[in-house]
Amino acid sequence: MLEGVDGSGKSTQARLLAEALRTRGIEVCETREPGGTQLGEAVRALVLATTQDTLSDAAEVYLFAAARAQHVAERIRPALRQGEWVVCDRFVDSSLAYQGVARGIGIDVVASANALAVDDCVPDLVIVIEVPDAMSARRRRGGDRIEAAGNDFQVAVAKGYRELVARAPGRCRMINGEGTPDEVHARVMDAIAGLG
């Protein structure tokens, strides 16, 4: 799983990782959240629409979790059963960092709300791409409802990711997202070296 604040470059890295694994002959299911299924894409449109300006924090948690439940059932679990590797651009740690920490709901509360969605599909490795706050701020286009929450919100998300890595250093690995896409990709490949 690839994680990071908006503008961290994780989507580029997810693509490069999937390509590199395929070059090695590994079957890869490349997917993203929110999305990855028809329901997930519908939730994505709903939850990121700037017109949803009265959406409650709790409703936001459950919308992401509902999309995730469908994603696990429809794409992730079947892919794992087929022996594929799953490369996912965001997963439950996004909810823990964005809703749990940045929205202030609490990591444990958000983790409980997601337990049914994730079930036993716990990632082997979560790679968190960290970049300086000013760099991700420059890269953001600011288009969707979550990005519109502003820079302080994104700084809180970054803090959330640091907290998650500190809590589970074996499961979550922080890598430096500065440099060219190829330089960061090399760090991602180092991080996954022990898997598989």
Ligand code: TYD
């Ligand atoms: P992202 O795919 O990074 O958006 P983009 O299309 O701009 O690359 O993610 C969409 C937004 O949703 C992002 O701001 C993070 C947020 N998000 C959460 O707040 N909680 C979640 O559980 C997930 C999966 C995403």
